[in-house]
Amino acid sequence: MPISMRSNSGCVFTATATVCCLSEDKMFELENECIKYAVIGDPVAHSVSPAMQNAGFMAAGLDERYGKYHVKPEDLAGFTEFARHNLYGFNATVPHKSALIPLLDEVAPAALAANSVNTVIVRNGKLYGDSTDGYGLESALQEAFGLEIAGSRIVMLGAGGAAQATAFEFVTRQAAQLTIINRTKSKAEALAAHLAGKSTALTALGNDETALIAAAVENSDVVIQATSAGLHENDAPPLELELLKNAPAVFDMIYKNTAVLQYARSHNIPCADGRGMLLHQGAKSFSLWTQRPAPLAAMRSALDMALNK
Template identity: 40%
Template sequence: MNRFLEQVGSLEPGVGLAVLGDPIEHSLSPVMQNAALAARGLAHRYGRLRVSEAELAEAFRHLRERFLGWNLTLPLKLAALNLVEEVDEDARWLNAINTVVCRQGRLAGFNTDAIGLHRALDEVFGTNWKLTSVAIIGAGGGAGSSAARYLARIGVPALALVNRTPEKLAPLRAALAGLTDLRLYGWDGLPRAVAESRLLINASSLGLDGTPLGWDPGWLQGDHRVFDMVYRRDLTPVVAWARRRGIVAVDGLAMLLYQGAAAFRHWFGEPVPEAEMRRALYTAAGRA
């Protein structure tokens, strides 16, 4: 915890918001949130803090004394559920929070990832994606599990969930029963899950460590669409794999924008300066 307190002490004056995670150095959230704060003329700053899951409870105790709120990234979204006094109904169903608001010393938790995903998919693929079959790779993890819960709840007709450890999908089998045509697969079922879907969502970190995916682009057909929840400056391995087949594929930068805009709304209300947030974020990502 000394490391955490040193980080807080080194923040520039005016920082009362931050993103917490481990690792966190790559996060572009500060770029877009500081652009939003400046556009609204608010005298606050948004930083980043490296916090492990073991440090999380103590971090919450310190932050509630001086911060307006914060965001959470991996691997903290599930553990944080038990560290706030209030949990939004949607966040409870999604079983994760990524946004915390401090209200008179009480902490309220929200999940803006789901609306971020929804708006990003609408922007990239149009609104009819909800009428098609979806496969999620890495559905046993925090981001993938929340995405599965959300998509089942809004009524996608079929949902194929793939996880390297299929046992981690058991809670979703129980939670999503009756909401959609649900199919669960271990890693050897990935080709079949892809074949059964028309929208493929990657919620895993596959390939980001430099390890080749080893997937056959031939799994994809011309009407497939691919969305990678991961973002980075160059193409993610999953996006590159899909584009080699000529498939429309995008990463999670738009999702980051829209979940960040929703978080800002929880902290400060309307208006949310999305245009300024987008400009700052996409410039920082080299896509202006």
């Protein structure tokens, strides 16, 4: 039997067997009444977070389910109102990580400073935002390359939501150098200005400053690909790939075989995709929601299985 309710804004939310969102009416329908956690995004069909989180709940002996919702930007406010009354927590991916912030009741200081939230905890009808992206990336870098952020020289491609959160993590954990490269240089400069005041040396470059990019890459410890380039099959690379030829290591936050990763592999550059980051940020979200350690092995196995299909 579907369960329906009307929010304070007049939006109707129904728990039934299908997932959908209707623009003006802002109707969101649960895949199953048991679902109390979810990931939202636009797009979101590609997400393998449900496989990973559901494996975690099962391994932990928790009778919970995790789904996914395609939420367009114009429907985000309606979804958060729905979540207050129907969910225990949710993850957010592009393009919602910054737009969520003013819709939440409380945001962790680090997430607020980074202007990026990827995890929301629902308690007593209130929404609490946090970011686990930085933690996830740091853990993944340690696993893939044995890299410690403190004292490292990092080149980061991108200045969007995930890049903001990870850049804040790099600065907070005292990376020696952070070079931010973005197609629109002013966005890289704005992020660098926002991060200024710590011990990390900051540089902002535009994609067309090829000589400076090549030098920064060669003198770095790792290049982080933090844009959404590669999420879709025909996406253009985030920069001229030849600029990566002297990179010591490449980490792409996308968990697909992107052009950046293909180039790195073909040139024998140590590299890793974003599955390690997804695993560790998801495990951190799991712990924030449940107040218990995440069953990492079960979540890793489910994630690998989902990505290798």
